Amino acid sequence: MGSVDRSALTRTVRGLWDDDILPSLSELVAIPAISPGFDSQWAEHGHLVAAVAHVQAWIAARDLPGLTTEVFELPGHAPLLLVDVPATRGSTAQGTTVLYGHLDKQPPVADWSPGLGPWTPVVKDGRLYGRGAADDGYAGYAAVAALEALHAAGGAHGRCLVLLETSEESGSPDLPAYLAHLGDRLGDVSLVVCLDSGGNDYERMWLTTSLRGLVQVGLTVRVLDSGLHSGMASGIVPSSFRVARQLLDRIEDASTGEVLVREMHVDIPANRIAEVREAVGAVPGALTATVPFAGGTTAVEKDEVELALNGGWRPTLSITGAEGLPPLDDAGNVLRPFTTLLLSFRLPPTADAAVAFEAVEELLTTDVPYGASVELSRVEHAGGWNAPDLAPWLRETLDQAGEDIFGSPWRTVALGGSIPFMGLLHETYPDAQFLVTGAVGPDSNCHVPDESLHLDQAAKVTEAVALVLDAHARQV
Known part of the structure; x- marks a missing residue:
C-alpha cells in the first residue's frame, strides 16, 4: 500500500462516480431486468440481456490495460458477464481475485413515494x-x-475477474452451471470480494461475516374437490385453513415465533456472538430505527443483541404468499376447497439446508389431521455461509481503511439474507479470503418501494476495495 498515491486514489474514485458511473448506473436502473424467478418470460422480454449489454459497454470502454469482457449464455440459463483484468506488473498476488455482483432485480412492487418509481x-x-x-x-x-483508480494512483492488483450474474434474486439457480463451465477460467481463487451487502449505518465499513441459508416450501392443504356452501358444509367438512394452522403449529411456536424444527438450530460460535455485541454497541438502536412499525407494534425482543442473533443466527419462518383465499369483494359464503401458504424459512449459516427440508417435509406430510390431502410445491433449499477468519494482511488493511476513509473502525454484521454464491465459492476454494461488504444501509429499502443507493458510501466502499486489492497484490 505504501506506493499508492492516496490523494490520486480518492480523486479518481470520486471523479468516476460523479462523471462516469452515476449517468450509466441511472440508465441501468431504467431497465426492468426482473430476475427469472419473477419473470417466466425473461428470455422473450430481453431485459436481462439488455442490462448485461449496457454494463458490458461501459466496462469495455474503461482505460484498463488488457481488460476483456465476455458474455456467457448457457442454454436455459440467464446470461452472465465476465470481466478479465490481468495483474499489474510486479504484483505478487497468488491466484485470482473474484469480484462479484448481480444485474437482475427484484419485482418493482407498488406504493413508491411521489416522484419516485422502480424504473x-x-x-x-x-x-x-x-x-x-x-x-x-x-x-x-x-x-x-477500484481497479481503474489503482492504476491512476500507482497501485497494484493481481489478476481480477469481475463476475456479474443475472439470477441472484431468484436464489442463483444458474450459477453452479456457470461456475462449472468457467472452472478452468477462474483458476485458483485466493480472494473473493462481494459488494452485495452493507451494514447498520453509513459511518463505517461493514463486513458481512455470515449469511443465513433458506428453505422454501409451498404448502397446499386440500379438503374438497370443489367448494361448498359454508352454511351446509361447515362443521361437517374440516376447514383447510384450520388444518394448515395445525400443521404450522408443528413447525413454529405461534406465541414466540420459535421454529420447532430441531434440524434448523445450531450452536452459535462464540466469536460471532462477540462480533454482534460490538456491532450493537457501535450503533445502538440501528436494528429497529428504520422499521416502519404499524400502530403500537414492537420488536419481538427488547435486547438488541438477541434481536441481532435472531436475524443472523437463528431460524425464522415467514409466510410470504397465499392462494385459495379470494379478495374480500369476491369472498362468498363458501367453505373453500384448499389453502396454499408459501413458507419461507431462514436458516442459521451452518445449518444443513437439505436435512432441514427433509425434516419439514416429514412434519408437514405425516399424520395429517382428518387425512386431508397435502401437497408440497415450489421447494427450494440452499445452505448459508460462515466466513473464514481474516488473514493478518486483510485485517490490517481494513483497519487502515476504517481510519483513513471512513473515520471509524469497521464492524461486522451477521446478515439475515442469503447470497448463494458465497457458499458455492467457499466450498470450492476453502483457503480463499472473503470480503463481503457494500453500500447498503438500514434505509436502502432493497426489495421494497423507494430503493436507493447512498452515493457517498458507495464511493467510500469503492476506495476501500481498491486498498484491499493493492494489499493483496503486495503480499510476499
Whole structure:
C-alpha cells in the first residue's frame, strides 16, 4: 500500500462516480431486468440481456490495460458477464481475485413515494433512487472503478475477474452451471470480494461475516374437490385453513415465533456472538430505527443483541404468499376447497439446508389431521455461509481503511439474507479470503418501494476495495 498515491486514489474514485458511473448506473436502473424467478418470460422480454449489454459497454470502454469482457449464455440459463483484468506488473498476488455482483432485480412492487418509481432513476439528497441501484447494480461499476483508480494512483492488483450474474434474486439457480463451465477460467481463487451487502449505518465499513441459508416450501392443504356452501358444509367438512394452522403449529411456536424444527438450530460460535455485541454497541438502536412499525407494534425482543442473533443466527419462518383465499369483494359464503401458504424459512449459516427440508417435509406430510390431502410445491433449499477468519494482511488493511476513509473502525454484521454464491465459492476454494461488504444501509429499502443507493458510501466502499486489492497484490 505504501506506493499508492492516496490523494490520486480518492480523486479518481470520486471523479468516476460523479462523471462516469452515476449517468450509466441511472440508465441501468431504467431497465426492468426482473430476475427469472419473477419473470417466466425473461428470455422473450430481453431485459436481462439488455442490462448485461449496457454494463458490458461501459466496462469495455474503461482505460484498463488488457481488460476483456465476455458474455456467457448457457442454454436455459440467464446470461452472465465476465470481466478479465490481468495483474499489474510486479504484483505478487497468488491466484485470482473474484469480484462479484448481480444485474437482475427484484419485482418493482407498488406504493413508491411521489416522484419516485422502480424504473425512474432520481438523484435526490445524495442518493440514487430506483430498483437495482443498491441491490446491486452498482457493484460492477464499483469493482471496475477500484481497479481503474489503482492504476491512476500507482497501485497494484493481481489478476481480477469481475463476475456479474443475472439470477441472484431468484436464489442463483444458474450459477453452479456457470461456475462449472468457467472452472478452468477462474483458476485458483485466493480472494473473493462481494459488494452485495452493507451494514447498520453509513459511518463505517461493514463486513458481512455470515449469511443465513433458506428453505422454501409451498404448502397446499386440500379438503374438497370443489367448494361448498359454508352454511351446509361447515362443521361437517374440516376447514383447510384450520388444518394448515395445525400443521404450522408443528413447525413454529405461534406465541414466540420459535421454529420447532430441531434440524434448523445450531450452536452459535462464540466469536460471532462477540462480533454482534460490538456491532450493537457501535450503533445502538440501528436494528429497529428504520422499521416502519404499524400502530403500537414492537420488536419481538427488547435486547438488541438477541434481536441481532435472531436475524443472523437463528431460524425464522415467514409466510410470504397465499392462494385459495379470494379478495374480500369476491369472498362468498363458501367453505373453500384448499389453502396454499408459501413458507419461507431462514436458516442459521451452518445449518444443513437439505436435512432441514427433509425434516419439514416429514412434519408437514405425516399424520395429517382428518387425512386431508397435502401437497408440497415450489421447494427450494440452499445452505448459508460462515466466513473464514481474516488473514493478518486483510485485517490490517481494513483497519487502515476504517481510519483513513471512513473515520471509524469497521464492524461486522451477521446478515439475515442469503447470497448463494458465497457458499458455492467457499466450498470450492476453502483457503480463499472473503470480503463481503457494500453500500447498503438500514434505509436502502432493497426489495421494497423507494430503493436507493447512498452515493457517498458507495464511493467510500469503492476506495476501500481498491486498498484491499493493492494489499493483496503486495503480499510476499
